Amino acid sequence: MALINENYLRLQGSYLFAEIARRVNKYKTENPDANIIRLGIGDVTKPLAPAVIEAMHKAVDEMAKAETFRGYGPEQGYSFLISKIIENDYKTRGIHLDEDEVFVSDGAKSDTGNIQEIFGLDNIIAVTDPVYPVYVDSNVMAGRTGVINDSGRFEKITYLPCTAENSFTPELPKNRVDMIYLCFPNNPTGMTLSKEQLKKWVDYAKQNKSIILYDSAYEAFIREDDVPHSIYEIEGAKEVAIEFRSFSKTAGFTGTRCAYTVVPKEVIAYTASGEEHQLNKLWNRRQTTKFNGVPYVIQQGAAAVYTKEGQKQIKDTIDYYMNNASIIRDGLKSLGLTVFGGINAPYIWLKTPKSLSSWEFFDKLLKEVNVVGTPGAGFGPSGEGYFRLTAFGSKENTEEAIQRLKSKLDI
Numbered sequence: 001m002a003l004i005n006e007n008y009l010r011l012q013g014s015y016l017f018a019e020i021a022r023r024v025n026k027y028k029t030e031n032p033d034a035n036i037i038r039l040g041i042g043d044v045t046k047p048l049a050p051a052v053i054e055a056m057h058k059a060v061d062e063m064a065k066a067e068t069f070r071g072y073g074p075e076q077g078y079s080f081l082i083s084k085i086i087e088n089d090y091k092t093r094g095i096h097l098d099e100d101e102v103f104v105s106d107g108a109k110s111d112t113g114n115i116q117e118i119f120g121l122d123n124i125i126a127v128t129d130p131v132y133p134v135y136v137d138s139n140v141m142a143g144r145t146g147v148i149n150d151s152g153r154f155e156k157i158t159y160l161p162c163t164a165e166n167s168f169t170p171e172l173p174k175n176r177v178d179m180i181y182l183c184f185p186n187n188p189t190g191m192t193l194s195k196e197q198l199k200k201w202v203d204y205a206k207q208n209k210s211i212i213l214y215d216s217a218y219e220a221f222i223r224e225d226d227v228p229h230s231i232y233e234i235e236g237a238k239e240v241a242i243e244f245r246s247f248s249k250t251a252g253f254t255g256t257r258c259a260y261t262v263v264p265k266e267v268i269a270y271t272a273s274g275e276e277h278q279l280n281k282l283w284n285r286r287q288t289t290k291f292n293g294v295p296y297v298i299q300q301g302a303a304a305v306y307t308k309e310g311q312k313q314i315k316d317t318i319d320y321y322m323n324n325a326s327i328i329r330d331g332l333k334s335l336g337l338t339v340f341g342g343i344n345a346p347y348i349w350l351k352t353p354k355s356l357s358s359w360e361f362f363d364k365l366l367k368e369v370n371v372v373g374t375p376g377a378g379f380g381p382s383g384e385g386y387f388r389l390t391a392f393g394s395k396e397n398t399e400e401a402i403q404r405l406k407s408k409l410d411i
């Protein structure tokens with residue numbers, strides 16, 4: 001008799017986006033003429049940069065000839081891409097990395113989900129609340145948590161509330177935690193940590209021999225000076241942090257798939273008897289066993305992001321999204337709403353007016369102005385009373401949505 005991994009039974013259904021779709025479809029059936037604008041999209045909408053397309057076409061042609069054809073590549077990624085990542089994303093910020101500390105992958109989602117495999121099951125994990133669900137669910141699947149309780153929190157996970165009261169910066173936990181997931185600029189709140197605030201976490205990790213799993217998927221959206229792009233800008237972080245980056249939001253690769261994870265050789269964790277081990281070696285072993293690398297064509301496309309034209313083109317696209325972000329921010333503020341994020345991230349996180357719940361505000365926005373966003377409560381209990389709008393729509397739709405809010409929303 002084949003038994004299942006019963007940890008999977010503890011997972012919550014993917015309720016959030018299914019419930020949004022259900023409510024939108026119901027409304028559309030009842031109001032077939034409504035022109036609905038979606039500002040809940042967590043996906044990019046602009047096409048790949050021309051430099052990327054050109055490099056991928058060239059790589060496809062190489063695959064068509066025996067002399068330049070490539071089969072299995074290095075599981076860790078091709079050197080031509082890794083060297084550009086180090087040169088452009090790290091060396092420019094004074095961070096030295098060796099090529100064997102960077103692992104190219106098919107996504108920060110897969111890497112942030114898979115990384116927990118190289119850690120012991122007895123580790124206590126800490127996540128911010130609200131949170132990107134992958135960090136929690138991958139640990140539930142592995143059996144590192146208990147069951148979910150009535151407040152929507154899993155037992156054995158330490159939740160770090162991020163609300164307006166603490167300016168969306170998590171406070172250090174009172175109990176000891178071993179693996180800490182941090183994502184800044186944050187999805188969903190759009191908020192950041194300053195270097196000083198991030199240093200507190202690095203110091204905590206050093207003191208407690210914990211590991212920080214730092215998701216920096218939105219670093220390309222940072223506009224302010226004091227906001228760290230990489231956790232390795234903080235002294236000592238190379239001993240305690242693994243960093244996840246992705247071409248998804250930076251360069252429109254959500255459907256193309258390319259990301260990378262940095263595991264410095266200094267990062268160590270322990271056996272139960274206290275023996276030290278490099279996480280770099282464990283992750284390398286995990287990847288070489290279970291992953292066969294990102295396609296050559298895609299890695300050539302990613303490498304083209306670092307050409308002069310590539311950099312200019314992706315910057316223009318990010319500027320376009322960030323212009324939408326300010327349209328949303330300014331518009332909501334002029335309505336007297338309390339607004340967070342949207343300065344260093346493509347997400348705007350607003351406090352619902354009149355103490356409406358996240359879902360009550362969702363329905364109100366849908367019915368009164370035909371605009372769809374994402375209820376904050378869907379990202380965790382501390383997201384209740386908040387609402388997420390994203391900057392990934394078109395400028396026209398974003399402007400139209402804000403115009404409708406200004407003229408028709410009853411607040």
Ligand SMILES: *Cc1c(COP(=O)(O)O)cnc(C)c1O
Nearest residue numbers: 107108109132187217246248259
């Ligand atoms: C979009 C996103 C990513 C990127 O994931 P990919 O698998 O690389 O597309 C990573 N982390 C967060 C928090 C995100 O929102």
